[in-house]
Amino acid sequence: MRSRTQPARRALPAPPRRGRAARPERRAQGFARPQWIRTPPEATARNGSITHRENGRAAVALRGTIHKRTNRCRRYNTAATLLSSRKETGAIAERRRPDVVLTDTSKDDETAGSNSALDPEKPEKLVDKPGRTDWTVFGVAAVLATAFILWGLIGTESLQSFAETALEHLVRDGGWVFIIASTGFVLFGVWLAFSRFGRIPLGNDGERPEFRTTSWIAMMFAAGMGIGLMFYGVAEPLQHFTEAPPGSASVPGSEEALGTAMATSLFHWTLHPWAIYAVVGLALAYSSYRRGRRQLLSSAFIPLFGKRAAEGAAGKVIDILAVFATVFGTAASLGIGATQIAAGLTQVGWVEAISNTTLVLIITVLICAFILSAVSGVSKGIQWLSNSNMVLALLLAVFVFVAGPTVFILDIIPNSVGSYLSDFGSMISRTGSTGGDGAEEWLSTWTIFYWAWWISWAPFVGMFIARISRGRTVRQFIGGVLLVPSVISLIWFSILGGTALYEQRSGADLAGAAGEEEQLFGMFDQLPLAGIASVLAMLLIINFFVTSADSASVVVGSLSQQGSARPAKWIVIFWGVVIGGVAISMLLAGGDEALQGLNNTTIIAASPFVIVVIMLCMSLVKDLHSDPIMQVERKSAEVLEQAVIYGTEEHDGAFQLDVSPTEDTPDSESENASADDESGSSDEQSPSAR
Known part of the structure; x- marks a missing residue:
């Protein structure tokens, strides 16, 4: 010098x-x-x-x-x-x-x-413009999804037999992967938040968050709500209260079983699912807003595979798996929503009984409504429905809280948190080898199904929370994603699940008198204004159904068009129809037990993607190590x-x-x-x- x-x-x-x-x-x-x-x-x-x-x-x-x-x-x-x-x-x-x-x-x-x-290389400025269709990703994913739909419609018995056999082998030989990986994602997220990587911004140095903290939390609240909370908010606590999970020492129906039921429900709906979403969302946000890459899952693998491989065959395989997982995860939610809508129609006397024909008709009508909205371009209407979901959910929760056992609900919140913390070790280590007889069946119905469901939803929810978190630091992102929806789940399960448990203990046999899809409406029967509450719940489920189909179709369309934030209208409509068709095939694959068909096919479809998320963690760490601040x-x-x-x-x-x-x-x-x-x-x- x-x-x-x-x-x-x-x-x-x-x-x-x-x-x-x-x-x-x-x-x-x-x-x-x-x-x-x-x-x-x-x-x-x-x-x-x-x-x-x-x-x-x-x-x-x-x-x-x-x-x-x-x-x-x-x-x-x-x-x-x-x-x-x-x-x-x-x-x-x-x-x-x-x-x-x-x-x-x-x-x-x-x-x-x-x-x-x-x-460091200056990040490229992301431009929000229509992308070109990636015919490899779109074509392969579309062919596979269409083949599954035809298989479900033409060879229903064959699909049912295959799903049951594949699930048995997968849970027995590979269930441990889901168990270990889900807890590993929680530990990984907490480690990132408290490590030196926590101060890295998801954007340029000094860039302010795109949304205010209050708005950001409100959108997290929206992401935390959905069809699943409507269905399982009552059904899951009742199930665990009347039938203790494998390895649990609690006696069904006892005071101890009350804490076990709430702890198990929170275990499935709080930190673990949102840790999965946080990992995927953080990788997408960092890759897009810090590094200036395309908003594709494959772009987050550039540090691990290199740019040529990530944009080549390996990257296309990852994007295809992401599309496939999102389609099946969303279809499972739509199938669950259809069964609960049918139960509500039966409750108010509009339908005599729930059948596969009824479920297919409900899905077809709602998908047609989605297509009509997409063709007519009433995006403001869809946005209004999305915003009204939060209002309807809040009204429903306040109604149950006031009309139900208010003091019991307030008492059960700290009891649920304490039971969750005390049972955490046994819940994360519950496998088929330690749970006794029936453990594998229980795991495939509950824990492993949930982990597979959350993993299949990870590209969908991860992309959403990534887009609203630009300008946040890694520590703020993980803290918000893990804590805000977890608190929402705690409050929701305490209100709806606590009310159902109170009525069950008081003599109303909600768990034995009806199926899982009917238990929400059975709980409303124990409260005043049951008819109004049932109609309000059905409207909320229908809103969740339409907005979920719309949002998922946009995400899958974005993955099919090189990460464009504004995919073409025709490709959004196509994926909306495909998601509806997959939901119908998944329900038919269960035979007389439609929910079992949803469980089986969801676990099978999500199993390859769990490996993708594990590798994504490795790529994210490597990317953070080379950050300019580091x-x-x-x-x-x-x-x-x-x-x-x-x-x-x-x-x-x-x-x-x-x-x-x-x-x-x-x-x-x-x-x-x-x-x-x-x-x-x-x-x-x-x-x-x-």
Whole structure:
């Protein structure tokens, strides 16, 4: 590095080391071996060079770039300056070797004048424009989904037999993968939040969040609600209260069973599912908004596979699996919603009995309503339905809370949290080998089904929470995604599930008198204004059905068109029809037990995608390690270490470490020199850091 006031300076070999001659040279990634350069006394501090002074000042210069909110690169120069002690006598100072500047240089420094390791590639500006159809992803996924629909309609018995056999082998031989992976995602998310990666922003440095915190929490609330909470908010606590989970010591119907039922329900609906969503959403948000890549799941695998592979065959396989998982996960929700709508129609007397024909008719009518809205372009109507879902859900919860056992509901909230924490260890380790007879069947019906369902929903929900979280830090993202929906689930299950448990204990046999899809309406019968509450619940389920089909079709269309935020209308309609057809085939695959068909096919369809999410965690960690903030932190630590070693060896440990900019003017240099002279007037000065 040359000073502008000196035409040429000759690089000298490194002086003899003192004390640690055998210590190897430190090399930072992207730098050549540190060069020792003699700096004349009259040199000034410009462009990263450090002025030599008679009082014994030496420096280590670090150069690089940072990204500002304007998305422009600005140069900065930082100097870690060593101040030698002033206790040397004049004779010793005269004999002492002239001060030197330790400068890390590289080929990029010589050509571009900057440190490439600290000059990360500028993120590309994402443009919201219609994308081109990826015919490989779209074609393969469409053919597979269409083949499944035809299989369900033509060879129903064959599909049913295949699903039962495949599920048996999968749960017996691979159920442990779902059990370990789901808990691993929770631990992984918590580790990221509390690690040094937690301060990395999901956007440019200094970029503010796109949405205010209150709006962001409200949208998290919307993501936390859905058909599943309407169906299982009553059915699951009742099931675990009357039939204890495998390995549980609680007696069905007892006070202990009450806590077990609520703890098991919260286990399936709080941290574990949202940890899965957080991992996928964080990878998508970081890849898109921090790195400037396309909004595709395959783009998040560039650090692991490389850009060519991630945009080639391997990436297309990942996107196809994401499309397939989203289609089946959403179809399972639509199938569950159809069974509960049919139960509501039966409750109010509009339908005599629930049959497969009734379910197919309900799905067909609602999908036609979705197609009509998509063709007519009434996007504001869909948005109004989405917003009204939150209002209807809040009204329903307030009604049950006020009309139901209010005090019991308030009492069950802390009891549920305590039971969840005390039973957490046994719940995360429950497998087919430790749960006794019937454990595998119970796991396939509940825990493994849930984990598969959440994993299949991960691309859908992950993309949504990624799009609303730009500008948040990794720590804020994980904290919000894990805590906000978990609190919502706790309140919802405490109100609806607590009311159902209270009525069950009071003598109303809700669990034995009706199927799972009818238990919500059976609970309403125990409250005043049961008819109004039932109609309100059906409207809410229908709204969730239509908005889920609409949102999922947009997400799948985006994955089919290279991550476009505005996929073509025809491709959205196509995937909406396919999701409805898959839901019908999944219901038919269960025979007389439609819900069992949903469970079986969901687990089978999601099993390959669990491997994708595990690999996504590995890719995310590798991506975070190479983040510009992490690079600057590592390089700064290396330079600081070199500065301390140099000061210890050259000044026998009596030195002062100072960090200051190197773009000083001669006036400021003289002021600094005066300040140094004043501070060095004392004969004894202890080492310190400023």
